[in-house]
Every structure is written in C-alpha cells, then in structure tokens.
Amino acid sequence: xxxxxxxxxxxxxxxxxxxxxxxxxxxxxxxxxxxxxxxxxxxxxxxxxxxxxxxxxxxxxxxxxxxxxxxxxxxxxxxxxxxxxxxxxxxxxxxxxxxxxxxxxxxxxxxxxxxxxxxxxxxxxxxxxxxxxxxxxxxxxxxxxxxxxxxxxxxxxxxxxxxxxxxxxxxxxxxxxxxxxxxxxxxxxxxxxxxxxxxxxxxxxxxxxxxxxxxxxxxxxxxxxxxxxxxxxxxxxxxxxxxxxxxxxxxxxxxxxxxxxxxxxxxxxxxxxxxxxxxxxxxxxxxxxxxxxxxxxxxxxxxxxxxxxxxxxxxxxxxxxxxxxxxxxxxxxxxxxxxxxxxxxxxxxxxxxxxxxx
Amino acid sequence: xxxxxxxxxxxxxxxxxxxxxxxxxxxxxxxxxxxxxxxxxxxxxxxxxxxxxxxxxxxxxxxxxxxxxxxxxxxxxxxxxxxxxxxxxxxxxxxxxxxxxxxxxxxxxxxxxxxxxxxxxxxxxxxxxxxxxxxxxxxxxxxxxxxxxxxxxxxxxxxxxxxxxxxxxxxxxxxxxxxxxxxxxxxxxxxxxxxxxxxxxxxxxxxxxxxxxxxxxxxxxxxxxxxxxxxxxxxxxxxxxxxxxxxxxxxxxxxxxxxxxxxxxxxxxxxxxxxxxxxxxxxxxxxxxxxxxxxxxxxxxxxxxxxxxxxxxxxxxxxxxxxxxxxxxxxxxxxxxxxxxxxxxxxxxxxxxxxxxx
Numbered sequence: 001x002x003x004x005x006x007x008x009x010x011x012x013x014x015x016x017x018x019x020x021x022x023x024x025x026x027x028x029x030x031x032x033x034x035x036x037x038x039x040x041x042x043x044x045x046x047x048x049x050x051x052x053x054x055x056x057x058x059x060x061x062x063x064x065x066x067x068x069x070x071x072x073x074x075x076x077x078x079x080x081x082x083x084x085x086x087x088x089x090x091x092x093x094x095x096x097x098x099x100x101x102x103x104x105x106x107x108x109x110x111x112x113x114x115x116x117x118x119x120x121x122x123x124x125x126x127x128x129x130x131x132x133x134x135x136x137x138x139x140x141x142x143x144x145x146x147x148x149x150x151x152x153x154x155x156x157x158x159x160x161x162x163x164x165x166x167x168x169x170x171x172x173x174x175x176x177x178x179x180x181x182x183x184x185x186x187x188x189x190x191x192x193x194x195x196x197x198x199x200x201x202x203x204x205x206x207x208x209x210x211x212x213x214x215x216x217x218x219x220x221x222x223x224x225x226x227x228x229x230x231x232x233x234x235x236x237x238x239x240x241x242x243x244x245x246x247x248x249x250x251x252x253x254x255x256x257x258x259x260x261x262x263x264x265x266x267x268x269x270x271x272x273x274x275x276x277x278x279x280x281x282x283x284x285x286x287x288x289x290x291x292x293x294x295x296x297x298x299x300x301x302x303x304x305x306x307x308x309x310x311x312x313x314x315x316x317x318x319x320x321x322x323x324x325x326x327x328x329x330x331x332x333x334x335x336x337x338x339x340x341x342x343x344x345x346x347x348x349x350x351x352x353x354x355x356x357x358x
Numbered sequence: 359x360x361x362x363x364x365x366x367x368x369x370x371x372x373x374x375x376x377x378x379x380x381x382x383x384x385x386x387x388x389x390x391x392x393x394x395x396x397x398x399x400x401x402x403x404x405x406x407x408x409x410x411x412x413x414x415x416x417x418x419x420x421x422x423x424x425x426x427x428x429x430x431x432x433x434x435x436x437x438x439x440x441x442x443x444x445x446x447x448x449x450x451x452x453x454x455x456x457x458x459x460x461x462x463x464x465x466x467x468x469x470x471x472x473x474x475x476x477x478x479x480x481x482x483x484x485x486x487x488x489x490x491x492x493x494x495x496x497x498x499x500x501x502x503x504x505x506x507x508x509x510x511x512x513x514x515x516x517x518x519x520x521x522x523x524x525x526x527x528x529x530x531x532x533x534x535x536x537x538x539x540x541x542x543x544x545x546x547x548x549x550x551x552x553x554x555x556x557x558x559x560x561x562x563x564x565x566x567x568x569x570x571x572x573x574x575x576x577x578x579x580x581x582x583x584x585x586x587x588x589x590x591x592x593x594x595x596x597x598x599x600x601x602x603x604x605x606x607x608x609x610x611x612x613x614x615x616x617x618x619x620x621x622x623x624x625x626x627x628x629x630x631x632x633x634x635x636x637x638x639x640x641x642x643x644x645x646x647x648x649x650x651x652x653x654x655x656x657x658x659x660x661x662x663x664x665x666x667x668x669x670x671x672x673x674x675x676x677x678x679x680x681x682x683x684x685x686x687x688x689x690x691x692x693x694x695x696x697x698x699x700x701x702x703x704x705x706x707x708x709x710x711x712x713x714x715x716x
Contacts, residue, residue: 014494014495014496015495016495016496016695017495017694017695018496018690018691018692018693018694018695019493019494019495019496019544019690019691019693019694020494020690020691021416021494021690053419053421054405054409054419056409056417061419068421068497068695068700069492069495069496069497069695070495071419071492071495092383092387092398092402093398093401093402093424096387101383101387104387105386105387105390108387108390108391108395109390112390112391112392115392116392142447142450142451143451143454144451144452144454144455146454146455148455148456149455149456189454353456355456
C-alpha cells in the first residue's frame with residue numbers, strides 16, 4: 001500500500017509507451033509521489049519532475065518532464081493532503097501568473113506604450129547621432145553606383161558647385177548631380193547624395209526654382225531626414241513583425257519608406273532660410289509649386305520609395321510666396337550662362353544613359 | 359484490448375462560457391504586449407479546445423507551448439524575415455540603377471522561394487500540430503521535414519493554375535494525399551487515396567458562376583437604367599449606384615456559394631479517402647453547413663464590431679469536430695509511442711505567410 005486513504009487515491013495512468021489505460025494507486029511519501037500498479041514495480045517520482053498539465057473538470061492531469069506522453073489523471077476529489085503536495089499549473093503563463101493578471105496587464109501596457117514611443121521618436125533623436133560617415137557607407141550599400149545615369153560637363157559641374165556653395169550651410173560634403181531621368185523631381189538619397197532630374201531642369205522657368213528645390217533636398221540631408229526615415233522604417237518593421245505576423249504587409253510598409261510631412265516642412269523651411277541667406281528670391285520656387293498644383297506630375301509616382309510625393313503643394317506655394325520680401329534686392333541664383341550649362345549637360349554628356357526600368 | 363468506434367467517435371463538449379474568459383484575457387494580453395502574447399494566446403486556446411474534444415473514451419491534449427510558437431516565429435524572422443528585408447533593399451538599389459534584368463531575375467527567384475516556403479510551411483504546420491497532439495499519452499508527427507513537399511506544392515500549384523486553372527482540383531487532391539501520407543500517429547502512417555472524380559462538376563461550376571452573375575447583373579441593370587434615365591430626365595444616380603452595389607454583392611455571394619459547394623465536397627471526399635491503420639475517417643459537413651458557418655461568423659464579427667472574431671477559432675474547431683467521424687476499431691495496446699522527431703519549435707513559417715490550414 002502506498003499510504004493511508006487520507007493521502008492516497010486511485011488514478012489512471014498512461015505511460016507514454018502505449019495507449020493502454022492503467023489503473024494505479026498513488027500516494028505521497030517524503031521522497032515524492034508513489035505510483036503503485038499490480039503488474040509493474042512501484043515507482044517514486046520526485047516532486048520537481050511533476051508538472052500539472054491540465055485541469056479538466058473533475059480531473060487533474062500531471063505529466064513528467066523527461067517522459068513525453070506519461071500522463072497521470074488524478075480525480076479532483078482526491079484527498080487535499082495529497083493534492084497540496086503536487087505542483088500547481090499555470091494559467092496565463094510564467095510570470096503573469098506570479099504577479100497577477102491585472103498587474104501584468106498594467107505593466108505590459110506601460111511598457112508597450114514606452115516601446116511604441118521609443119520606436120516612433122527614436123529616429124528623430126537617434127538619426128542625427130549616427131555619424132555622417134556611416135550614412136555615407138550605408139548609402140553606398142543601399143543605393144549603389146548611379147554614375148551611369150548622371151550627366152555632367154565641366155561647365156555644368158562648375159555651375160552646380162557654385163549653386164551648392166551658395167545654398168548649403170553644412171560642413172561635410174554633399175554630392176549633387178544631375179540625372180538623366182524623365183521625371184520632374186529631385187531626390188535626397190542615403191549617404192548625402194542629391195539627384196536633380198533633368199526633366200526638372202528642362203521644365204524650370206528660372207534657375208531660382210532649381211535653387212529652391214535643391215535647397216529643399218539639401219535640407220533633407222542636413223536635417224538628417226534620410227537616416228531618420230531609414231531608422232523609422234526599420235524600427236517599425238521589427239515592431240510590426242510582433243503585432244502582425246504577415247511578412248507581406250510588413251514588407252509593404254518597408255517599401256513605402258518616405259519622409260514625414262514634418263520633415264518635408266522642415267526641409268522647406270531650410271530651403272527658404274538658405275534662399276534668403278543667398279539673396280535668391282523664393283518667388284521662383286513658389287511658381288514651381290503653383291505649376292505642380294495645377295498639373296501634379298508626382299501623383300501616382302510611387303514605384304520608388306525614395307521618390308515620394310510631397311504633401312499639399314498649395315500650402316507650400318503659399319509659404320514660399322509669403323517669404324518674398326518686396327524690399328529685398330534679390331540676385332539670380334545662376335547666371336544665364338550657368339543655367340544654360342545645366343540645361344545642356346544631359347544632352348551634351350554622351351556617356352549618360354537615360355534612366356528607365358524597362 | 360480493442361475499442362470499437364461508434365458513429366460519434368469524436369465529440370466536442372466545450373462551452374462558450376468556459377471559453378470566453380480565455381478568449382477575452384488573450385485579447386487583452388495580446389493588445390497590451392503589442393501582439394507578442396499571441397503565441398501564448400494560441401497555445402491557451404488550443405489547450406482548451408483539444409482538452410474538450412473526446413475521441414472514444416479519452417480527450418485529446420495539446421502539449422505545445424507559447425514559448426515554442428514564439429521560438430518558431432523568431433526563427434522564421436531571422437531566417438526568412440531579415441533576408442527578405444535585405445532583398446527589398448537590394449531590389450530598390452537595382453531599380454534605382456535601372457538594372458531591369460537582374461531585378462526581374464531576382465524578383466522571379468523571390469517568388470520561387472516564397473512559393474516553395476508556403477508549401478513547406480503548410481506541411482510543417484500539420485506535422486507540428488500532430489507532434490504536439492496527444493491521445494492516451496500517444497502523439498503523432500512525421501519523419502519528413504517537408505522540404506520536398508515544398509517543391510511538390512510549387513510545381514503542382516503551377517501546373518494546376520496553367521490551362522485556365524482546370525487542374526486545380528487535381529493539384530489539391532494530389533497534395534492532400536501527399537501531405538497526409540507522410541503523417542503518422544503512434545506507430546501508424548496515415549493513408550490518403552483521394553481521387554479527383556466527383557469534384558470536377560462542382561469545380562466547373564466556379565467557371566460558370568461569373569457568367570450567371572453577369573447575366574443577373576445585366577438583367578438587373580438594364581431595367582434600372584431605362585427606368586432611371588430612359589425618358590431623357592436627369593438620371594437617377596442613387597438608383598444606379600444601388601443597383602451596382604447589389605450586382606457586386608450578388609456576384610460575390612453567388613460565386614462564394616459555388617466555391618463553398620466545391621470545398622464542401624472536397625473535404626468530404628478527402629476525409630473519406632483518408633485512414634489511419636484500421637480507422638477510416640469521414641466528414642459530413644454539407645454546403646449548407648459551411649454556408650451557415652460563414653454566415654454566422656459574418657454576423658458575429660459584424661454584430662460585435664469585430665470583437666466576435668476572437669470566437670472564430672472556437673467555432674471552426676467545434677464545426678470540424680462535429681462533422682468529423684471515424685469508423686473501424688483501434689487496438690490501444692498496439693498503439694505505441696510515435697518514433698518521429700519531437701518538435702520544439704512552432705509553426706512560425708505558416709504564421710509568417712498567413713495561410714490558414716484546416
């Protein structure tokens with residue numbers, strides 16, 4: 001006998017070797033749970049080997065750590081003296097059981113809010129902390145060599161350099177190039193690279209608006225928006241992989257990388273500030289946005305994540321118009337000869353290929 | 359010792375009231391952990407559903423844990439997710455550099471790998487679920503890791519789809535047979551010898567469905583348009599819009615019914631053709647049963663503004679068990695422990711591709 005009736009009971013045992021149900025008698029002894037069966041030797045199981053697998057109405061089901069499938073079904077009506085010796089199971093899992101559901105919920109809620117806040121704001125403060133040399137390297141890795149599509153002539157290179165000198169206030173170099181792309185756009189790429197598309201130059205009514213757009217893109221570089229966008233998307237995609245298991249939509253979000261509206265406004269402010277410092281009129285840029293508003297060639301052009309469309313052109317047109325000071329003696333951003341050099345660069349540079357995917 | 363199976367070999371006796379506390383606390387904890395609790399939530403749900411499902415004289419047991427599912431998902435994130443993110447960057451770079459050829463090859467390769475992985479994921483999820491399902495201390499599993507099934511699923515899926523998709527029933531039947539023939543429970547392999555005969559009629563109806571829907575649409579729209587604008591008065595736009603909405607809903611409803619009729623037959627036929635040693639299976643859900651299931655699902659989710667979706671898993675499980683039957687007999691002393699590998703990481707791959715398995 002494994003014990004007196006106040007500490008022993010009948011139970012069902014499945015040994016995990018075959019599917020036979022064995023009627024056993026179990027009881028508690030100082031060295032552990034004693035399992036007695038009329039055909040197999042008495043076995044004593046240490047308490048730390050036992051786990052409560054399930055509570056199933058009137059049955060408590062115990063398993064053994066090192067024997068998969070070994071299941072002991074003890075009636076819930078077994079003597080309390082026996083049951084209180086046996087391990088307790090888990091409800092919600094691990095530490096949630098230990099601290100309680102309410103406290104666990106509050107704790108997780110606060111933690112999650114903090115994580116969410118960190119992921120959403122980290123790019124803004126972490127971005128500028130990442131050395132620009134790192135961004136250069138990341139940029140080269142991500143963007144690769146676009147030299148085949150950039151156009152330059154000695155005169156256009158000199159003209160661009162002069163324009164950049166006037167409107168850029170940074171210390172580290174930015175690379176500004178013309179690219180033979182048939183879209184009215186300009187982009188700031190990772191690694192301090194700015195590309196002005198040839199179509200934008202061809203469509204420009206004056207060099208002033210090229211200066212405004214260029215200053216906007218340099219603003220993205222100087223305000224570290226490129227790095228911020230990279231970090232935001234990376235952080236979000238990892239966070240989303242927790243909330244949403246669907247890799248496809250996570251990747252979709254990743255591909256839709258772009259600058260925030262706030263970043264666009266900051267880049268516009270930078271542009272207006274630099275135009276003012278260089279005594280270039282913002283009226284040209286306002287005119288550029290005015291034309292965009294009427295015939296928005298950016299709409300739907302979202303194939304490339306870096307080439308995102310910008311928010312609300314009407315607002316931008318207003319703000320650039322408002323920045324025009326009537327008393328100011330503005331000078332043209334480029335001389336006629338310089339502007340002509342920019343216009344002709346892509347036609348004259350025989351090595352430049354027209355960019356197109358297909 | 360032999361156990362004979364009656365008609366009601368399977369029985370589900372869970373209740374909504376027992377399940378609700380599990381479902382609601384799962385939802386709560388999943389929200390406050392930004393989704394990370396969902397692995398443990400899944401394990402808790404399954405533990406309940408399995409333990410309330412009886413086969414002959416004994417209930418099933420789900421032995422899987424949240425930690426296993428979490429590890430599975432983490433592994434998939436590292437092995438599949440991160441490379442996919444890197445791939446995305448590479449693709450961006452190639453597009454940016456106008457390299458259409460390599461980009462196209464890479465994209466094709468990407469879809470091949472994904473197609474293969476989806477098949478592997480379905481196989482491994484089934485294998486994991488069987489390996490973590492115990493009955494009388496005995497579990498199932500598979501010795502096959504599923505890599506070759508991934509290829510089968512890909513090429514059969516491809517062959518099924520070309521030729522106007524006419525071979526889709528063949529590919530579904532053949533993949534069911536292949537998948538189940540590689541699974542086992544205890545010492546016995548499942549056998550599946552499903553045939554395509556009997557399925558084609560309903561499948562071909564799926565092709566007729568759009569025409570029925572279009573004829574219905576035309577029959578509806580013409581009188582409406584004539585009534586609305588035929589007299590030369592101002593067209594009745596709301597009426598036309600409502601007709602359009604009705605046509606679209608009608609189309610999806612008719613199409614949905616026919617697809618469901620096909621699936622109902624498919625599952626009945628496949629379950630009938632599947633056996634385990636001396637046990638044969640059967641599935642009795644009719645098209646009407648499936649329609650009722652989804653209509654009530656729909657009403658439940660809409661009527662509770664989405665909260666009801668936490669009960670869908672419960673409903674689908676109970677639906678499956680209610681209609682699942684087994685015939686024959688089983689020798690419990692011959693039903694020895696499975697020698698297939700024990701699995702300790704969950705179905706992360708299936709999770710990642712968000713494909714449901716029944």
